Amino acid sequence: MVIQDISFVPLQAQLPGGGAYGMSKSLATARATTLVRLKLADGTEGIGEAWGMPQVNLAYLPLLKGYLVGTHVLDIEHAYSLMLARHYHFGVQGPLTWCISGIDMAAKDAAGKMLGQPVHRLIGGKQADKVHIYASGGYLTENSARDFEPQIEAMAKGGHRAVKIKIGVSPASDEERVATARRMLGPDVDIMVDINSNYTLDLARESITRLAPYKIGWVEEPLSPQDVSGYEILQRWSQVPIATGEALYTAFDFKRLIDRRAVDVIQPDLSLCGGFWQGKQIAQLAMMDHLRLSPHVWGSGVGLAAAVHFVASLPVYPHTNNVPRPTLVEYDLGTNPLRDSILKNPLKPVDGVIVVPDAPGLGIEVDWDAVERHALR
Template sequence: MKVTEVAFIALNAPLPEGAAYGMSKSLATARQSTLVKLVLEDGTEGYGEAWGIPAVNLAYLPFLQGYVVGATVFDIEHVFSRILARHYHFGVQGPFMACLSGIDIAAKDATGKLLGLPVHRLIGGKRWDRVSVYASGGYITEDPDRDFEPQIARMAKDGHRAIKIKIGLSPASDAARVALARRIMGDDADIMVDINSNYTVDLARESISRIAQHRIGWVEEPLAPQDISGYEQLQRWSPIPIATGEALYTAHDFKLLVDRRGVDVMQPDLSLCGGFWQGRAIASMAVLNHVRISPHVWGTGIGLAAGVHYVAAMPSNPHADNIPKPPLVEYDVGVNPLRESLLRAPLRPVDGMIAVPDAPGLGIEIDWDAVGRYAVR
């Protein structure tokens, strides 16, 4: 069954005036992504998501169409390998790989629909009927002193027992934000923190020293993704697990980190790391090196669905039935119309878990009226 069409749809959902939010390095004034549509010769459609700036992704489309259109959908991963081998000068860190990621997710969605199987059956089988999530919030805003506490209170009110908050403005600020989050969430909640690579090793150590008393689940992206030796040093020293990976592309990037044992929790984002194609290789690497995985998700409902299928198929090695810390899917609780509106039935957690779709493909249905509202023309 051959691919007859690949299309990219740029999506942009501006945030209300004064409602920008984000991380230690910058704030987002809109949520944006690229919807990928792939059509097979029998009319079967598959959908994916490509990370990054939509206008840049669109520029890659004619080039990639020349390889993907006419290819057999079952052989799509060999097409990707050929593209990378022939155009190795392009590298893999950036929108080029994000585009391949979106196409791969769409191809797996279409293949599942063609065969009448959910994606998790195509990538290893269903290990979990429901996957655990953590609420990703506690964002930095234009007025972080005013806006932080209400965000944490809302996550507690909504019943989230595992959350992640943004830190990284300074070690002193980190200590204050973590202490407040712990007070509101209580002693039994799991709290993770995200620095978004804003620190050097010395600053990361200072921050970790200040917040360790609050039993933090992991410190995410404490350093720049290129600082492999820094991650190695920090992981050896830190009393808190080190997590990273949302800015790493393909299994090759992750291998550089894992070979140095510089990470405790790997966080591939399927919409940029290479889709399920590379995601499976990264998961195998985690099993072989006894490292945990928690996929990064910060885009549309399509990317969330992909993350759910990915974790559902993930082996529990080295555990059997007693899983001390099940793999977590990130569930962004910021204002995000692209997460809530693009799917006719958005995936939402109940009691900290999302049910794994069993319908063919990703098990989602696109709301095309919503796509029309947010499509960039």
């Protein structure tokens, strides 16, 4: 079970002309990610996904291999700690942790295949046979006035019971978009909103005041990730739950927020926060402070599979048999060939849930022909 090699495959899927979509700060014209391939000495291969710019990840690969090749795959977390401690001048918020995240997914996938166990049994044990999702859409586009209602209509036709939409252009625009979504989806669908850190505290308060009557499930990233004091003030004031975490790295970042009880729902992204290695520590911090958790997912089908295993392994504490709000995994509805086409058996929700794979490792099979079509040259 010794690591023999690690390689990165940069992927990019260009969106069609006029098809850019995204958030209050920018629109995406392509979807990109880095696929991680980790090979053990016996030829067993694990697959992972690393966030960030693929070209930057590739530049880190020689450094990473120097620490990890020759390491027993079950000892790999000690090597991560050594890297972060030795290269502390690099910081944790950036490429080193992106790469560790994808490598950790791949390592757990490979270990599971070797041991004949699914990843969820390696990271805490199987607590759930299926996980609930929320549909993430309602994106801003080059022509949001034209494109918003068709996105919401597709959510309604899809029967989604929990959805998230993008806001953050202005408080007035926020109310207009949420009012439209509530009218089209009806009173019983759980609607979350995402500002993508585009507001200051005063604007966030104005927006939340306008949105509260529409029964919002949570307001996501209302403030900059650096504004911990602002989050603390907002969480104390807000009648709507506050969620954040997709731009936070390692348990250290989350601890600063959690210690101040400045958030209601934490949202680690396993492809950038440190993989399962840090995800488990973040979940432990949340459980100890009785906070909800919902992993952020906005990459390929590999990252989605990792999030499903992660949530399936989490305890329901402080609940028991009756769980008022199940832990939700984000399921992106945007045009994204990297989510489905690179896997032969992509995970897809049915009636609002994804069945947790029980095959060894992550339980997914890569379509290498499709990967080749999306490989960034």
